[in-house]
Amino acid sequence: MARSVAQAILEQLGLWGVKRIYGVVGDAVFGLIDALAKQTSISFIAVKHESVAAMMASAEAKVTGRLAVCISHMGPGLTNLITGLGDAYLDKVPVLAITGQVPLNKIGTTYKQYIDQQQLVQAVSSFSQMAVHPDAILESMTHAMYTSLLQRTVSHLSIPSDVFTMFTTMQPCEPPPVSVSSPDPLEIRHALDLLRSAKRPVLLVGSRARSAREPIRKLAEVWRCAIANSYGAVGIVPDSYPLMVSGLGEGGNPYLPELLERADVVLAVEASWPDKFITTSPALIQLVSHPSEFGTLRSASRRILGHTNSILENWIDGLSEYEPDPGWERQIRECKQAWAALNEKERNQNASPLSPSAIIQVMENHIPADAVIALDEGDSTLWFLRNFRAAQQNVLLSEHWRTMGFGLPAAMAAKCCLPEKQVVCITGDGGLAMVLADLITASRYGFLITVIVFQNGTLQMERDKMLMKGLQLQDTEIANPDFVKVSEACGWISYHAEHADQLANALLMSQNSSKPSLINVRTARIPHPDFLSHV
Known part of the structure; x- marks a missing residue:
């Protein structure tokens, strides 16, 4: 059954769980805007500036973990998107940007606003393609969407304005299953041995660890470690928790670097290690749910990739007989109390x-x-x-x-x-x-x-x-x-x-x-x- 390219695009987005699209209306995407107006499954949020559309898409991806979508006119519409796409790209969240392009017969000419959009967007995307045939759109789109989800990144499609209203018999497809990597059991065991050996442990929590809030607290209970937030990881463990010593780095606890200098084992859960704040080199275990995060810790002793919650639960059981050092717990309390007193004075x-x-x-x-x-x-x-x-x-x-x-x-x-x-x-x-x-x-x-x-x-x-x-x-x-x-x-x-x-x-x-x-x-x-x- 033939359908317009724009209609096929929206059907595929709907199959992949997209609920809304952020953007600004422009004539290069009129065909897509018209298709949006004729259906009710996907909402269009019309903003005043394309940078806002891309930042909203990035924020949605951060909140939900799902693919978020923004659209814009060609040329200056895309240049305005780039500010928000840069945020999604560096913070590793899945965003798809769809931009219009000049009509097919004007590609490569001096037509108004024409520019090589793939070259323009390459610094803030992992996939960018111009799709020019109506029967190739959905295949290109599947590739773009899958890249965004699999790599937690920005993908971009530019589509000539006249292609949106052409017809295709290609059928939208549902998203393929994405499996979570199974960690090496030997690496899990070696990391557990390192956790057991710790006398002055620290748990460093990153912003992506929000879904692991409960196992993080359970691990802290048995390991009796200091809990520190990496930049922006606020609210995962309440500040009132006895072992929570607040944030590390900019805007953080000024007494925390001194405490971390004395740590012998640090477990970083979805977090990066801030080299510029810490000069010592404790044994460092990095636990992440996505391989793209491995580059954030260059000095990790052990790198574990897998489902964060289940791995933490495994370690919780393995630490059931762990004997904490009362002297280290005292140092944690002193760090927390000193910061609480200064914080109260400032406030x-x-x-x-x-x-x-x-x-x-x-x-x-x-x-x-x-x-x-x-x-x-x-x-x-x-x-x-x-x-x-x-x-x-x-x-x-x-x-x-x-x-x-x-x-x-x-x-x-x-x-x-x-x-x-x-x-x-x-x-x-x-x-x-x-x-x-x-x-x-x-x-x-x-x-x-x-x-x-x-x-x-x-x-x-x-x-x-x-x-x-x-x-x-x-x-x-x-x-x-x-x-x-x-x-x-x-x-x-x-x-x-x-x-x-x-x-x-x-x-x-x-x-x-x-x-x-x-x-x-x-x-x-x-x-x-x-x-x-x-x-």
Whole structure:
């Protein structure tokens, strides 16, 4: 049975579990947009800028682990996508980007907006192909989608605009089964022997370990190890857990590197080892569920690939007779207590404008334990990672690409995927300004999210780094609109907060709002402690 190429594309996406597509309408994808309008299985989320579409797709893939899709017009549409595709590529999540291309008879000419899209996108994708025959589209698409899922990466298809409306008799296919690698039993046993030999053990948890939350806690109970988060891995183990010593590296526990210098065995679960923070070389075991993560630990003594939960359960049983060192547990407690005392001192400040750490404390007291928190890139993120004592919140961030503007798109995508959860975006005024137009997208689709803006009129992190390097400040001051008025004009309910009680009240109001909420918090210009000693 013949169908249009665009219809066949949507049928195949539906078979592979795709629920929505993010993008901007352009004439090079009119055929696909028309097919979307004639069906109800897949939603189209129309954003104001293609970078937001790609960041939303990346965030969806991070939340669900499934393939996410974005589309754009050719040429400048694709160049705008690249910011978000870079995030998905470096953070290793499956995203498919479909872009239009000039009509078949204009390929290779001087036609407007024509460019070699495969060459353009190769730095942020593992697969990119132009498909030009209607009967080849689904085969190319299957290859692209399978590559994204199997390699946790970005794939890209460019399709000439006139091909979308051509007909094909090729049938959409369901996704092939993807098996999880079975680890070598001998490697599992050797790693267990290493765990048993530890006197000063540490468990380093990465952001991909969220599904292994329970076995991680069980392992810590029997191994009596310090638990540390790698960058951004907040909420997997509650901060209140006695053995949790918070984050390592930027925005982390400043006392933790000293503790890790004394460790003799480190188990890194879906985590990378931050060489620039640690100079010693303990025995290092890396446990990952995907081979692409092996490159993140160059000095691992043992590398284990397989189903994380089942391997951890195996080790839990094998450590049933492990005898922990009371002296090491005492050192863990001392590290945790020293950090808790400093954290509390930083947070308990009532001056106006509010200090970033005081803002974090109010947020912590009023954000539900199961909320999703989308972080933008910048100073506000470092303060969050340093001062927020997480319960089990799910935190989204641009971990490796670290692009400003990520917070709002990530929050909107999270609300699409988890409509029953409270979703909070934490951003600076610089980051929000980059995606300001898409405040309208949230109100248009009824995304009931809360955005908290750290508004201090400066690119604080860049200012601090320039001072740290002894450089002359240049244009770190930024001009802002009135975020409250702008967001209200976009259909939001908005608040301005200068004191802790105003912020707390706004957070409570936002939880029951019938519209998305923005809270503009006047924020003190305080250098982050990671830079303070140099400023």
